[in-house]
Ligand SMILES: Nc1ncnc2c1ncn2[C@@H]1O[C@H](COP(=O)(O)OP(=O)(O)OP(=O)(O)O)[C@@H](O)[C@H]1O
């Protein structure tokens with residue numbers, strides 16, 4: 001499995017740059033950056049990422065709400081969502097995971113391992129899916 | 139006598155006196171009004187019966203028991219009266235001073251109930267402020283750490299040795315800032331009584347092993363060896379695994395920090411009928427007797443502690459975490475020989491499949 005297309009929803013442009021470079025460092029060339037939840041939905045019309053990296057504290061529509069809507073819409077439901085946020089408390093994490101996110105990573109993150117952490121989450125997810133499919137076939 | 143009663147009735151705080159046989163001998167008007175009954179109706183009741191009256195409003199309702207009669211006690215209780223929720227601090231003291239000569243099993247206790255709702259609200263606001271501040275601080279820290287780490291990785295091109303050294307200083311300081319922000323957030327949650335524990339039935343051995351793995355990279359730097367010593371299997375405790383790991387990690391990283399190179403740090407696990415005990419033992423600098431009481435306070439560092447870096451929050455948090463689990467923590471130490479930081483957690487009641495409702499209740503802190 002390889003990570004090639006990532007959609008980053010993050011309102012802080014400096015952090016956007018750091019995320020893009022840390023992914024580029026590991027060979028992810030297709031990183032699309034948007035600043036708001038609304039832009040995220042618009043961009044998904046023409047871009048299907050392997051994963052959406054989602055901040056929580058953003059103006060207008062926060063990350064939780066964005067995730068909730070993503071999971072509600074049949075067209076976007078299957079796209080894995082990983083939170084990347086400064087909200088580090090247990091209750092925040094639980095809230096994010098309940099909304100159907102694949103993972104919950106916190107800031108500050110380690111730019112050297114960000115790629116591997118996301119990939120590990122995706123692998124775990126696809127292994128689980130295979131298991132489920134296997135069980136359904138049997 | 140009449141005048142004294144008047145004074146006590148006019149007090150803003152509720153007052154309760156239990157006699158030597160644990161019967162109510164006095165209730166002032168404030169407390170009677172809190173309970174919506176007359177003072178006369180309370181007098182003569184046993185402590186158990188009085189707890190039933192309390193249970194209509196108070197949580198926890200039962201009066202605390204004391205293992206030794208001289209003990210002073212203080213705890214916070216919730217007071218729910220219809221729609222309004224208030225908080226009271228219950229202070230209790232032995233009632234023996236006047237006729238101590240009679241000695242024996244004490245002469246009863248006096249309980250005072252102070253309304254601390256306002257303090258609680260302020261604590262909550264303070265804690266909310268700190269959690270917002272901690273989120274806001276994380277954003278710039280993320281870009282600083284990210285940028286510095288990326289440059290140090292060589293991603294942006296060659297750096298001279300001097301640049302490398304300076305960037306490493308920035309990186310180290312940033313990591314320290316992150317830890318500091320995390321610690322302040324934890325401490326504010328503990329102080330506001332807002333720490334939520336995810337209790338599980340667990341064996342502390344596994345947690346101790348995890349904590350040791352977390353500290354190993356630090357220990358390796360000075361060749362300090364880490365070991366868990368558990369001669370006998372441990373009974374199960376009900377605890378939050380992440381929080382207990384945090385407590386043990388704090389103690390072990392202190393032990394490593396204050397040990398000479400190549401020394402040994404041992405986590406000794408044992409138990410008796412009531413407690414599981416965890417002792418983190420080092421052969422380090424030790425702590426003078428006169429300082430033992432203050433190292434658990436926040437921002438308290440001895441001169442050795444300041445010299446070796448840190449902030450002085452580790453032990454304050456550790457104590458808060460253990461207290462939240464209804465455990466206890468203390469330290470034994472000798473200068474130049476080493477220290478033993480010991481904590482105890484109550485053994486969990488055996489799971490009772492017949493009464494799941496009760497088991498669920500017991501799981502709440
Ligand atoms: N194992 C130990 N041996 C000797 N002194 C200790 C030991 N553990 C703690 N102390 C003393 O107690 C002080 C407070 O410890 P605490 O863990 O709260 O703070 P710290 O380690 O200095 O900083 P922080 O944990 O916030 O990084 C230390 O600064 C040190 O002086």
Ligand SMILES: [Mg+2]
Pocket residue numbers: 388391392448451452453
């Ligand atoms: Mg410490």
